[in-house]
Amino acid sequence: MTPGSYEVEFGESGPTGPELQRLTGAGADDAERVQEAALRPKGLAEFVGQPQVRDQLSLVLDAAKVRGKAPDHVLLSGPPGLGKTTLAMIIAADMGSQIRVTSGPAVQHAGDLAAILSSLEEGEVLFIDEIHRVARAAEEMLYVAMEDFRVDVIVGKGPGATAIPLDLPPFTLVGATTRSGLLPAPLRDRFGFTGHLDFYSIEDLQTVLTRSARMLGIEATPGGLGEIAGRSRGTPRIANRLLRRVRDWAQVRGRGIVDLEAAKAALLVYEVDERGLDRLDRSVLSALCRRFGGGPVGLNTLAVSVGEEPDTVGEVAEPFLVREGLLSRTPRGRIATVEGWRHLGLTPPDTIPTV
Numbered sequence: 001m002t003p004g005s006y007e008v009e010f011g012e013s014g015p016t017g018p019e020l021q022r023l024t025g026a027g028a029d030d031a032e033r034v035q036e037a038a039l040r041p042k043g044l045a046e047f048v049g050q051p052q053v054r055d056q057l058s059l060v061l062d063a064a065k066v067r068g069k070a071p072d073h074v075l076l077s078g079p080p081g082l083g084k085t086t087l088a089m090i091i092a093a094d095m096g097s098q099i100r101v102t103s104g105p106a107v108q109h110a111g112d113l114a115a116i117l118s119s120l121e122e123g124e125v126l127f128i129d130e131i132h133r134v135a136r137a138a139e140e141m142l143y144v145a146m147e148d149f150r151v152d153v154i155v156g157k158g159p160g161a162t163a164i165p166l167d168l169p170p171f172t173l174v175g176a177t178t179r180s181g182l183l184p185a186p187l188r189d190r191f192g193f194t195g196h197l198d199f200y201s202i203e204d205l206q207t208v209l210t211r212s213a214r215m216l217g218i219e220a221t222p223g224g225l226g227e228i229a230g231r232s233r234g235t236p237r238i239a240n241r242l243l244r245r246v247r248d249w250a251q252v253r254g255r256g257i258v259d260l261e262a263a264k265a266a267l268l269v270y271e272v273d274e275r276g277l278d279r280l281d282r283s284v285l286s287a288l289c290r291r292f293g294g295g296p297v298g299l300n301t302l303a304v305s306v307g308e309e310p311d312t313v314g315e316v317a318e319p320f321l322v323r324e325g326l327l328s329r330t331p332r333g334r335i336a337t338v339e340g341w342r343h344l345g346l347t348p349p350d351t352i353p354t355v
Contacts, residue, residue: 072192
């Protein structure tokens with residue numbers, strides 16, 4: 001096994017072995033943590049939301065099984081927490097094969113990738129998370145491996161170096177990326193299927209939470225789950241995290257039931273407001289309105305004012321604020337919208353810059 005990668009085996013109840021340890025902590029034997037690891041859906045039928053991607057992917061997998069061959073390479077794109085890793089595991093489970101998991105930052109040399117590829121078995125799934133961060137040298141090796149199922153191992157250095165071709169068994173590469181625009185066209189074009197995952201509706205998130213509450217043994221009401229779903233930014237990962245925090249509040253300070261009252265009280269404690277904004281989001285929006293008159297203001301200045309790094313503000317807080325229509329990015333800097341002012345309970349100025 002190469003550094004930065006691991007294999008996942010599947011039992012009747014889902015991931016086992018290294019994957020379960022990765023999700024729950026090495027050696028964890030607490031029953032609740034095991035249940036939390038089992039929250040990932042085991043098949044497309046259990047996967048909530050993303051109906052187009054599910055339908056298209058189902059056709060790809062069913063056709064591959066009819067032909068008795070490995071499915072085409074799959075690229076999954078979309079924001080974090082929407083289920084890209086889960087879908088990769090579903091692909092492997094559906095095809096009855098193992099999955100080798102690694103990430104783009106872990107593949108920084110062609111030798112790293114060659115070691116992973118040469119150890120694959122026929123029909124195995126190779127999942128590369130954040131594939132847009134694979135090093136360029138390894139990326140070029142990946143082209144040949146995906147298309148011709150071959151890697152060229154370089155022996156020696158300088159003019160006397162020799163390329164020895166090594167045939168690979170047919171495998172399926174599943175790549176996941178949060179920034180598909182950074183993928184070079186030659187790599188993107190080698191994927192036989194590309195699926196983009198969108199943010200979930202509140203109804204779909206409530207379905208996810210209902211299933212999670214049942215699997216975790218949490219007593220919950222539709223009102224409580226609906227309140228959590230509405231504050232989860234359209235992201236199942238956030239929804240499941242908030243569900244566990246509301247459960248904590250209900251067990252310690254409430255009646256042990258995740259109802260509407262418990263959800264509102266717990267999310268107030270954890271500083272998640274009714275639109276899903278957390279402490280960082282509100283700090284950015286408040287600084288923009290109260291300190292800079294609504295903008296425009298540059299990212300670096302805004303980040304300094306809230307005591308965060310520019311990357312944190314630009315990649316963590318801003319995308320959600322923009323999507324909610326509370327903040328705008330313009331060539332001159334960041335601007336608070338009318339809705340942003342009102343969300344803070346402030347009166348917007350008579351005129352708001354648009355450029």
